[in-house]
Amino acid sequence: MTDPVSSENLLDNLSTAVLQLNDKMCIDYANHAAQALFERGFSLLAGCPIYQFVTPSSLDVERLKQSIQQGESYSDSEVNITFVDGRHTQADLSVTSIVDAQSQYLLLEFRQIEQQKKISQENHQWAQQQAAKELVRGLAHEIKNPLGGIRGAAQLLAKELPSNDLKEFTNVIIEQSDRLRNLVDRLLGPNVRPKFHWYNVHEVLEKVCTLVDLDPSHTISIVRDYDPSIPDVYLDQDMIQQATLNIVRNSVQALMQHPDIKGEIRIVTRIERRVIVHGARYPLCVKVSIVDNGPGIPNELKDTLFYPMVTTKKDGSGLGLSISQTLVGHHRGKIEVESWTGRTEFTLYLPIERKDPQK
Ligand SMILES: Nc1ncnc2c1ncn2[C@@H]1O[C@H](COP(=O)(O)OP(=O)(O)OP(=O)(O)O)[C@@H](O)[C@H]1O
Numbered sequence: 001m002t003d004p005v006s007s008e009n010l011l012d013n014l015s016t017a018v019l020q021l022n023d024k025m026c027i028d029y030a031n032h033a034a035q036a037l038f039e040r041g042f043s044l045l046a047g048c049p050i051y052q053f054v055t056p057s058s059l060d061v062e063r064l065k066q067s068i069q070q071g072e073s074y075s076d077s078e079v080n081i082t083f084v085d086g087r088h089t090q091a092d093l094s095v096t097s098i099v100d101a102q103s104q105y106l107l108l109e110f111r112q113i114e115q116q117k118k119i120s121q122e123n124h125q126w127a128q129q130q131a132a133k134e135l136v137r138g139l140a141h142e143i144k145n146p147l148g149g150i151r152g153a154a155q156l157l158a159k160e161l162p163s164n165d166l167k168e169f170t171n172v173i174i175e176q177s178d179r180l181r182n183l184v185d186r187l188l189g190p191n192v193r194p195k196f197h198w199y200n201v202h203e204v205l206e207k208v209c210t211l212v213d214l215d216p217s218h219t220i221s222i223v224r225d226y227d228p229s230i231p232d233v234y235l236d237q238d239m240i241q242q243a244t245l246n247i248v249r250n251s252v253q254a255l256m257q258h259p260d261i262k263g264e265i266r267i268v269t270r271i272e273r274r275v276i277v278h279g280a281r282y283p284l285c286v287k288v289s290i291v292d293n294g295p296g297i298p299n300e301l302k303d304t305l306f307y308p309m310v311t312t313k314k315d316g317s318g319l320g321l322s323i324s325q326t327l328v329g330h331h332r333g334k335i336e337v338e339s340w341t342g343r344t345e346f347t348l349y350l351p352i353e354r355k356d357p358q359k
C-alpha cells in the first residue's frame with residue numbers, strides 16, 4: 001500500500017471550496033478551490049473577515065454567528081453568493097461547527113451549482129456536436145466514392161468525343177465534381193496526424209495576426225493583450241493556427257458587415273487554473289480569448305454554432321467553427337463562446353501538460 005497523501009494535499013485537490021472561519025468570522029484556512037472561488041490567493045484571504053469578500057446578504061451573518069455560538073451545523077441549498085466586486089454564483093453550502101479544547105471554528109463547504117450545471121450542459125452539447133459531425137462525415141464518405149467514378153467516366157468520355165464543342169459538357173462535369181470533392185474533403189476534416197512540439201502560444205497567435213493584418217480589404221485593428229509568463233505548450237502549430245484563424249476570420253467578416261462601427265479584435269492570453277474539459281480536470285490551461293465588438297452571434301444559431309454546415313453567409317460553408325473545435329479537441333482543449341450585441345468572445349482552453357496529448 002502506498003502512503004496516503006497529506007490532508008492538506010487532499011483538501012487542495014477537492015473541487016469543493018473549503019473555508020475555516022474563527023469566532024470573529026475571519027478566514028483561517030482556504031483550500032485551492034476556495035481561493036479560486038474568491039479569486040484571491042491565501043495570503044490575501046488569511047485573517048480577513050469573510051464579509052470583506054462576500055456581501056452580508058449572501059451569507060446570513062446571524063445564522064453563522066448562532067452556529068458558532070451554539071455549536072449547530074446546518075446546510076443550505078442553492079445559496080446565491082454575491083461577491084463585493086459584483087460577481088455572482090450559486091452554491092450548495094454546508095456549515096459545520098467545530099469545537100476543540102481552546103476555540104470554536106466554522107467549516108464552510110461551497111459546492112458550486114453553476115459549475116455542475118455547466119459541466120453537464122457542456123457534456124450534452126459536446127455529445128450532440130460529435131453525433132452531428134459523425135453523420136456529416138458518414139455522408140461525405142458516401143458521396144466521395146461515386147464522385148471519383150463520375151469524374152473518371154467524364155474524363156474517358158471526353159477522350160471519345162468527336163467534337164471539341166461537346167467537351168464543354170464533360171468539362172462542366174469534371175469541374176463540378178472537383179468542387180464537390182473539395183467540399184467533401186473539408187467536411188471530412190484534416191486527416192493528417194498532429195505533429196506536437198513545444199511552442200510559445202504567442203508565436204502562433206502572431207502568425208494569425210500577420211495573416212489578418214495583411215488583408216487589405218479591412219481596417220479592423222487587432223489589439224494584443226498577452227501574458228508573457230505563459231509557459232510553452234505542447235501543440236501542433238498548424239492546427240492551433242488554423243483553429244484560431246477560423247475564429248478571427250469570423251470576427252473580421254462580422255465586423256466588415258458593419259462599417260459604421262470602428263472594428264476591433266482583442267486577443268487576450270491568460271493562465272487559467274482548474275479547468276474542466278469534457279469531464280476531465282486540468283490544473284493549468286492556456287486561455288486564449290478572441291473578442292470582437294461586432295454585432296454578436298444571431299440567437300437562432302447559438303445552440304448549433306459548432307455543427308458543420310451552420311452558416312448565415314451567402315458563400316460560407318459553415319465549417320470554420322466545426323473544424324476549429326475538432327483541431328482544439330486534438331489538444332484535449334475546448335472552445336467556449338459568449339456573445340451579445342456589441343461583444344462576441346470565443347475562448348480556447350489548451351491544457352498545459354507534461355505529456356504527449358495523443359497518448
Ligand atoms: N464573431 C462572430 N460574430 C458574429 N457571428 C459570428 C461570429 N463568429 C461566427 N459567427 C456566426 O457563426 C456562423 C458559423 O461560423 P463558421 O465559421 O462555422 O462558418 P462560416 O464562417 O459561415 O463559414 P466558413 O467558416 O466555412 O467560411 C457564421 O456564419 C456567423 O453567422
Ligand SMILES: [Mg+2]
Pocket residue numbers: 246249250319320321
Ligand atoms: Mg467562418
